[in-house]
Amino acid sequence: MSLPNPAELISQMAVRLTAHLEQRAISEPRYIGIRTGGVWVAQALLAELGSDAPLGTLDVSFYRDDFSQNGLHPQVRPSELPFEIEGQHLILIDDVLMSGRTIRAALNELFDYGRPASVTLVCLLDLDAAELPIRPNVVGATLSLAAHERVKLSGPAPLQLELQDLAL
Ligand SMILES: O=P(O)(O)OC[C@H]1O[C@H](OP(=O)(O)OP(=O)(O)O)[C@H](O)[C@@H]1O
Ligand SMILES: O=c1cc[nH]c(=O)[nH]1
Structure with missing residues (x-):
């Protein structure tokens, strides 16, 4: 399979996010990126939009939900949100949507900070495998992978996608 650029x-x-925001008069x-890949995508998106808006991480x-099984990754850092969450229109950005569990976790964390007016989900890739009722509002591309395949984004610049085979 060839992966998109x-x-x-x-x-x-x-372009799609600009139209989405206009349609909703936001x-x-x-802007909030999910570490690690989502922050790289958010930075690239803000640069493309020509925006110097602050980026939360x-x-x-x-x-x-697998925290008790997997424990804590040694590189975990605190979230940084340089603005209020209460009453704000949030743009939540990640690189890949697969099960939807990362986004579920992100929404839980955000709602601990306050009650946003809305959350728009932006993902570079949707793997169309959602185990939860979570779909992006703005997506770069939708891919169907075989059960043994994964994609990995590297960054921050250039952003590159690589196909990984769990069977190898
Ligand atoms: O929809 P899900 O099944 O939850 O998968 C999507 C998540 O998987 C990857 O994160 P990972 O935990 O690998 O961290 P990374 O961004 O640091 O690579 C990716 O960046 C998404 O955040
Ligand atoms: O293929 C996948 C699935 C989940 N998360 C990723 O980053 N890649």
């Missing part, structure tokens, strides 16, 4: 996806996502969105490790 992340730079091309970011440029299409910027004038001051608050979330580390959802403590909120994962």
Whole structure:
């Protein structure tokens, strides 16, 4: 399978996100990237939009539903949200949506900070495998992988996608 070029996806996502925000009359969105890949995508998206809006970063490790099984990754860092969550229109950005469990964890963490007016989900790739009722509002591309395949984003610049085979 050939994987899409992340730079091309970011440029299409910027167009789609701009239309989404206009349609909903959201004038001051608050951008939040999920570590690690989601922060890289968020930085690239803000650059494409020509925006110098502050970027919040979330580390959802403590909120994962597999936390008690897997423990804490040694690189975990606190989330940094340089703005209020209460009443704000949030743009939550991640690189890959697969089961939806990362986004579930991110929403749980965000709602511990306050009650946003809305949350728009932006993902570079949707693997169309959601185990939860979570879908992106803005997506770069939708891919169908075999059960033994995964994609991995590397970054921050250039952003590159690699196909990994769990069977190897
Ligand atoms: O929808 P899900 O099944 O939860 O999978 C999606 C998540 O998987 C990857 O995160 P990972 O935990 O590998 O961390 P990383 O961003 O640091 O690579 C990816 O960055 C997404 O956040
Ligand atoms: O293929 C996958 C699935 C989940 N998360 C990733 O980063 N890649």
